[in-house]
Amino acid sequence: MICLSVGKAKVNECLEIIKGSEIAEIRLDLNIYTDEELELIFSSHNNLIATCREGKYNLDERKLLLSKAIKFGAKYLDIELVCEYTMRSFLVNLAKMSNCEVIISYHNYEKCPTRDHMKDIVKRCFDGHADIAKIVCKVNSIDDNINILSLYELEKNILAFGMGKLGRITRIAAPYLGAPFTYAFPKDMKRTAEGQFSVDKLQNIINLIDD
Helix, strand or coil: CEEEEECCCCHHHHHHHHHCCCEEEEEHHHCCCCHHHHHHHHCCCCCEEEECCCCCCCHHHHHHHHHHHHHCCCCEEEEECCCCHHHHHHHHHHHHHCCCEEEEEEEECCCCCCHHHHHHHHHHHHHCCCCEEEEEEECCCHHHHHHHHHHHHCCCCEEEEEECHHHHHHHHHHHHHCCCCEEEECCCCCCCCCCCCEHHHHHHHHHHHHC
């Protein structure tokens, strides 16, 4: 299954993109939506991921945006492992009470840690009450790809793939190794992560593999 990662998009564009998708990630940190627009988005589809990375909004603003997304019907909350503990704990508890599944994610934009380090990160995600542990690291060598994909041996409900051109193979392989979905950017939009495929290209690759 391909998850569309929706970057900067006006509310009507966002609604049009998610309408034909099985699952989509809404990058709240790349947009400015009113409460009415947030409700319109998250009530329009029953399989949306709400996430708000550091940058545009401060801690309290991110907490409020994600709380509203959960209230309005987000299926998943994606919150970073390194997020301030009180905020992460509050949002995880709110999600659990709202039948919203929790993705706790780790990102490393410079390198891929050792396999043992990543195993520890996965454990910390699940210890933090994640339903899905997500590990995303910059790939600088073939060994990095091997270490990332080996995480699927650990347990179920893991999302693990690499950033950068060298890591693109992990985005293709992930669903075949047990990932619940993999990410792509919508047609005519910009990628939200280095090395991401467009949905059309990724679907064509999957079709070739499955043929």
